[in-house]
Amino acid sequence: MDATKQPNDFPPLPGATADDMPGTAEAFDPVWETALNWQLNLCRAPADSALREELQQWLQADPSHAEAYRRASRTCALMDQARAAAGRQPTPLSVSPFGAGAGRVPPRRRRHQRRVLLGGLAACLVLLWLGWPASPPQLQEYRSQVGEIRQVLLDDGSLLHLDTDTHLSVNLQPGSRDLVLHGGRAFFEVSPDRRRPFRVEVGELQVLVTGTAFQTSLTSQQAQIDLQSGSLQVSVAGRQVPPLEPGEQLSLQRQSGQLSRQTRPPQQMGSWRQHQLLAEDQPLDQVIRELARYYPGRVELASPALASRRVTGLYDLRTPLASLRSAIGPHDGTLQELPDGQLRITLD
Numbered sequence: 001m002d003a004t005k006q007p008n009d010f011p012p013l014p015g016a017t018a019d020d021m022p023g024t025a026e027a028f029d030p031v032w033e034t035a036l037n038w039q040l041n042l043c044r045a046p047a048d049s050a051l052r053e054e055l056q057q058w059l060q061a062d063p064s065h066a067e068a069y070r071r072a073s074r075t076c077a078l079m080d081q082a083r084a085a086a087g088r089q090p091t092p093l094s095v096s097p098f099g100a101g102a103g104r105v106p107p108r109r110r111r112h113q114r115r116v117l118l119g120g121l122a123a124c125l126v127l128l129w130l131g132w133p134a135s136p137p138q139l140q141e142y143r144s145q146v147g148e149i150r151q152v153l154l155d156d157g158s159l160l161h162l163d164t165d166t167h168l169s170v171n172l173q174p175g176s177r178d179l180v181l182h183g184g185r186a187f188f189e190v191s192p193d194r195r196r197p198f199r200v201e202v203g204e205l206q207v208l209v210t211g212t213a214f215q216t217s218l219t220s221q222q223a224q225i226d227l228q229s230g231s232l233q234v235s236v237a238g239r240q241v242p243p244l245e246p247g248e249q250l251s252l253q254r255q256s257g258q259l260s261r262q263t264r265p266p267q268q269m270g271s272w273r274q275h276q277l278l279a280e281d282q283p284l285d286q287v288i289r290e291l292a293r294y295y296p297g298r299v300e301l302a303s304p305a306l307a308s309r310r311v312t313g314l315y316d317l318r319t320p321l322a323s324l325r326s327a328i329g330p331h332d333g334t335l336q337e338l339p340d341g342q343l344r345i346t347l348d
Helices: 030-044 049-061 063-085 107-130 284-292 320-331
Strands: 139-143 150-153 159-162 167-173 176-189 198-202 205-209 213-218 222-229 232-236 239-244 248-253 259-263 276-283 299-301 310-316 333-337 343-347
Touching (some): 139 159, 159 167, 198 213, 198 222, 205 222, 222 232, 239 248, 276 284, 284 299, 284 310, 310 320, 320 333, 320 343
Parallel strands (some): 176 198, 299 343
Antiparallel strands (some): 150 159, 159 176, 176 213, 198 205, 213 222, 222 248, 232 239, 333 343
């Protein structure tokens, strides 16, 4: 053994950088252990808003916290790969309770984490000598089915909400975070990290953020961005447009290239995440189109006279059939269920 080689000088695994492989010295670093505990807590409860708010405060308290959290996320992924390649199930570490101080690690749990972590690192090294399997691609694809609303927690701490029938690709790199919305709608709660810009491509629109909450949607006719909080830099085919303010919506008609802005009540942005459609004096055809996205068959509005009727209401997206009946009922609309699964809406 090389006498100059220290116990924590582990060789990097294929597909990983040296920084992704912490040694024994880092395993006892309290900042890194706290980052690991945050990662595990969020994996168990990705939608816990109070927990995420505490994490953001911890990440912003010191630049070293964000870097430690990134490395902890990558290390957990590498350990899971190693255990899977060895035919073993991932072993969850003990985590502290949610709530105040969720990132702090009690001494007994800290010792347990060290044992599991060092065991996982040893497994990584054994697999390195035996022949590490091909590293996973950096590009990840996420999809939701019709009627499904899905949450995805990224390694950087950002939380994605995928609406029904949505396709999104994610590419996380040490110096960048690049996402592409191929279709559907997604809401982003971005973990702040000025060293890793968070970019989203939405058709012809490009969005650049550092930390904010916003929504994007894309169809063959329209690309749209809604800003709930924070700030966004938006460009169209490389040409930057004036920044959006919280509560603003930017829409691009993809055929004509026409841009338009309007203000929306913040409570309407992303209400689908709670399986709700909130309509406030909206045209009925717009409400029908939105509810139809959650129905597996085709929905036809056969009576144009209904299209311009105004609708106000709260509709459950988990039951699109009942919600459609509720929306058209006050306007003398009738819903017909056809044998092929299609729905036809007519005026009595």
